[in-house]
Amino acid sequence: MYLPSRLRSAPLSVFAFAVLCFVTTCVTAVLPRAVDAYGDAALRDVLTGAPAEATLLSGTLPVQPGVDSDGDLVAPALRPERVDAVGGVFARAAARTLPVGTGPAVAGVRNPVPVPVGDPDLPRLTESRPPELTLTAPRALAAHSRPVEGELPGPEVRVEPPGRSGNDVHGGSQRVDAVVTARTAHRMGLEPGDSVAFGAPTTPGEPGFRTVLTLTGVVEPRDPDHLFWTADPVTAQPRRASAASGVPGNPPDRFWRFGALVHRDAAKALLGSESGAEAYWHFSLPTDDLHAAQVPELADGLTSLARGPEATALAREAGAPVTVDESLGTLLGGFARDRSAVAPLLAMAAAGVLTTALVVVLLWSVLAAGQRRDELVLLRARGGSLHGLVRWSLAETVACGLPAAVAGYGAAVWLVPDARTAASLLAAATTAAVALLATPLSTAWLHRRPLGAASEGDRTGRGRGRLVAEATVLTLTTGAVVALRQRGVDEGATDTDPFTAAAPVLLALTAALLLLRCCPRALRLLSRAAARRPGAVGFLGLARAGRPASAVVAGLPLLGLLSALTMASFGGTVLAGVADARDRAALAAVGADARIASPGTLAPELAERVRKADGVRDVSPVRTFENASLLSGLEQPTLVIVDPASYARLAAHTGLGAYPAGALDDGGTGDGGTGDGGTGDGAVPALVSAEVYAERVGGPMRLVAPGLRVSVRPEVVREATPAAPQGSFVVVSRKALEKAQPDLAGSALAEPDTLLVDTEDGGAAGIEALRALTERADAALSLNLAAEERAAYGGSALRSGAERLYRAAVLVAAVLSAVAVLLSLAQSAPERAAVLARLRALGMPRRQGSRLVLVEALPLYVLTAAAGVLLALVSVPLLRPGIDLVALAGTPEGTPAPLSTAVLPLLLPALCLLLLTVLALLVQGRVAARRTDARLEST
Structure with missing residues (x-):
């Protein structure tokens, strides 16, 4: 019966605890999910922004021609059934390491290097450079194209032996039917019935063998976005290309590069080209279902398939070495490196937010246990056991906190639906466990023994334990800072290390312990100085502020405030460093704010x-x-x-x-x-x-x-x-x-x-x-602007998303710091109200009461704010060697992007904290004074 009555008697406290559980659980669960979602969005941005051919898993097999009994060039590897068989082997090998289908999406035969076409009727961009042709014999041409003029090509290859035609001595030729797309026909001036010829290399003085393409029709793609056309875009429409002219000082030669399609059974005609022929296979990875967390595994799989154990197995099963294009691996490797370089910064932000959230929950628990101390002492005096008190406290927190924590995690899943659950579930469970268990454990600690002072031996033991804890924290902080600095020197270490990511938090914890040691002594010195001055407000306030307090009760507010201040200030320096790096890089690229050139x-x-x-x-x-x-x-x-x-x-x-x-x-x-x-x-x-x-x-x-x-x-x-x-x-x-x-x-x-x-x-x-x-x-005239150059550095989804996440983490830390301030003030509010009531009863004016509230509570927060600013100033040179902002800034490699010490990011969080503290204290003092006046009037 105790639990329902407690829930009914203090609904506001129960509701506030439920809200706190909901908010902290949601925040800590959302952050890792947001990091995953941002990584997935950045990966999709990289894949969609890259050329289509660079996002494919492609394999090629060079074809070695032979000569049959009639002297014709033949190659068994060009037969459709052989191309399909090797493609099936390639598909099975790829499926063992990569998320691909069971068969090749696109397959065929092509000439690996475009061949020049010297036909004078074809358009040229540079008069001395002829256009180049890519000849392709794809699978399922009829399924992916629709004739708009003429008809699809036939499979015949008509070979003309060497001979003499009039005065022209020729080394033989072959004729094959082909089609081009409507865009190619329009750009290159082709139509059905035209012929396009190219030749193979010959020895000097001997006639060459020619291949003549007869255009039987013009086609249009049934689906222009299909892999059939996007894997090699030149087959769909001509592309402009350029190459060095070969003459020093001359501009590069520009020329057209276009494609033509022949029947699959006419693939042997490609052997007459200068570059020969090769079979090819293209696989499309399900990029919409890929996650950033899979990129390292994908990169390793591609490497293995290209030049590792899987490559050896593929060559053995296919009977020939299949060359795997590594463009996709290079693309994913670059994304993985940039993401790994940004990950430590996001891990630091996550560690700061998680620590601040846990400290806020602990503050609430200590506050709740302290407010109910008299009530539980009375229950204990009436025969209640310690186990019973703990069970009652645990039942109360579970009854109102567990549903709120589950709702908070559900809200996080609703806000960021497509993300991994392991990290977010662990963070939410940790926060919920601390929220549900902190109050029962605080109750057990406060009521572990009957009323009465502890013995001298107990106090000595607690002092030694505190020294051991402080030495442990100092050792961990030193190790984290040293490890972070060494990792910055080692260029190969780009993985996120939780120990080094917690370096700013450990610095804040060390500063809180140091401040907890020094603050009472400093305040007592100030109170001695105030004792020599007239008036009792200053002395009384400073004396109360410098009185000994429990390390746990006094340390939690300091840890929470310093963690939040460090996170906000350090995050501000990171963002300022990113902005400075982009400004410097843009200025170095342009030379001024603008460059006008002619x-x-x-x-x-x-x-x-x-x-x-x-x-x-x-x-x-x-x-x-x-x-x-x-x-x-x-x-x-x-x-x-x-x-x-x-x-x-x-x-x-x-x-x-x-x-x-x-x-x-x-x-x-x-x-x-x-x-x-x-x-x-x-x-x-x-x-x-x-x-x-x-x-x-x-x-x-x-x-x-x-x-x-x-x-x-x-x-x-x-x-x-x-x-x-x-x-x-x-x-x-x-x-x-x-x-x-x-x-x-x-x-x-x-x-x-x-x-x-x-x-x-x-x-x-x-x-x-x-x-x-x-x-x-x-x-x-050309106009080059530094502002546009700067905007380009942060244009990718990887960098802009990481920057938004970091700003959100700083904002969340600032909000949690405000909650920590309010909770720490609420923790001491009852005692402060009682003192004000006694002093008002003795005749102290209301104005002096407000001053007393400020003098008593504000020095601790002033010292905390100063310590936070000083800690941020110290953390910048300490952590600078281990933090590289180039990946987050997006500036070119080699451009320095260190942490920079900016005044506004350092001072603004501390000033906002002090302003919030002053306002809260004034409100608290006014409310306490009104209640005291009402009680005095009633008596």
Whole structure:
């Protein structure tokens, strides 16, 4: 009967406990499910964003031709039944390690390397480069295509032996029917009845063997999204391709690449191509059902199938070595590496949220046990046993907390339905177990012995136990920090380690223990100082704040607040580090907030118009010559001709190789440079990169660029410069260059072809004005923006999802810290109200009562907030070597992305905590004063 009466007598407390169980269980269960869901979404984003052919499991088998008794080329491996048999073997081997079907989705024969088609009637993108053809003999052509003109090709291959036709000596030819798609026919100008010929290589002086395709029809795909057409997109429509021209300095050759389809039984015609023939098989993995957690297993399976034990078994069963394309493995491997690099950061966030949630639950349990202490003491005095009290407490918590915890887990499953259950169920069960068992265990601890003080031996034993616990925590914290730092040095260690992920939480626990040791002594010193001052409020409040307290009762609020503060502050530094890394990488890629470039010389008035545009702070016109020849060395730096004044301002503002403004003046020596002074040899002072300076032998350095021959002397050495953020560089002043070479004055060679634009705080107004201005000025102008470059770094679902999860974890930690503050204040509220009632009865004014509340409770939270800020400041250099933000920031490899110490993320959580504490204390003091006044009036 005790349980129902208790539930009826304190419905608000029961309801609050149920809500707490529901919220904490839901939060701790949602977080791992959200991590899984985010990983799955990122994987789908990677697979859908990649080319279709890169997401397939593909295998090929080169065909070795032979010669029959009539001298014709034959290959048994090209027979349809042989291709299907090897495909079945490949499917069974793939199914042993990968989630594929029982048979190949697409199979056939093709020429592995496109062959050039020299027909002059076919269109060309570069006159000297003919189009290239991929000839395919697929399985089930009729099932996947529909003729729109003509008919499907036949299986006949008509061979013409070598001979003479008039004056033309030919080495023989073969004719085969083929079809092309409607898009190919339109782009390449083909129609039924046309012929396309290509030849195989021959020895010099001998006629070659030709293959002639006769187009019997034009087809359309029945399903353009089917694997039949997407596995090799060139069969559906022509693609533009490019290749090096072979002539140094010439632009690459561009050409068309198209495909044609022949009957499956005519596959032997492919042996007449220059690259021969190969059988192929394509499997489509069920990407919609793949989960990010399966990626490492898939990558290992692909590796085994490509060059491991499964590859050996496949070759033995197929009777020939099947080559497995590793494009999918490379794609999944890159995703797995990025996800593994992000996982430790998310694990740290999860550890912080879980710890804070558990501390909040423990705080509630301690508060509940303390509030019922008098009631349970009375029950114990009336003959109640300790086991009975614990059973009653456990029954109460289970009756109201277990349904709430189950509902919380159900809400987590409803919020994030498609995710693994093991991790979320474990987190929810841990939280629920702590919530249900903490109050009974607290009750057992408080009432383990009858009323009365503990003996001196008990207090000594507790002191020794506390020292052992503190030493254990310190050892664990040191080990976690050292392990995290060493893991950061070891590039191969990318897996998530729970021990290192708990490093910020262990730091918070160590700080809480240290603060628990130092805080009472510091407050007692303050109370002694306050005793010498007039007034009793300060002394009384500080004396009460510094009185000895139970380590458990006082330590839980400190641990909860410091864990939440550390999580929020450390998370803020992580996000600030990501933002800083993206800003630096974008600036290094563009060189300024915006870069306006032209293939030729810019219009003289463009720089002035850009300078007057809204939101533009400064403009620096430059002329660039890429790959200039350094006659005294092997480097080919970028030669940059600049306006020295504006360029010095830009370098100083961007931080990319700032240098003294007069360093590039003729005869001037820059700060920290290597100038030779005025040598009188016509050499121009220059700002050079370290690679260029390393090539210096002695005396001036000579560079040759198209139309220019420049003699320079290194005046300043820097690692980077805005005009040439990538590679080596040599920067000279246009004024100094024209003074050294008067014939360049007014020449187009020294006129700017690029404008580096510095906007006001990178604002959108300046960017939009630049965009509109360049569109109006010249269509050939290119506008490269640092803001767009920065946005591209965080554009993938992997990085944006991880960043959103981290922000959500920081927000949850902040909310839980607020709950911890309210619970810790509620824990001491009854005692504080009783003291205020006694002091009000003795005549203390209400205003002094409010001040007393603040003076008593606020110092602990001020010290906690200061400790949280200090801990975050210390944790950044401690944990920086073990945390790499490159994967989360999405910046290029080699770009530094360390943790950065930002003021606002460090101070904002602490200030919000103090503000919430002050408001809660004021409300608490006002409520207590009103109740006291009401009691005094009633008496």
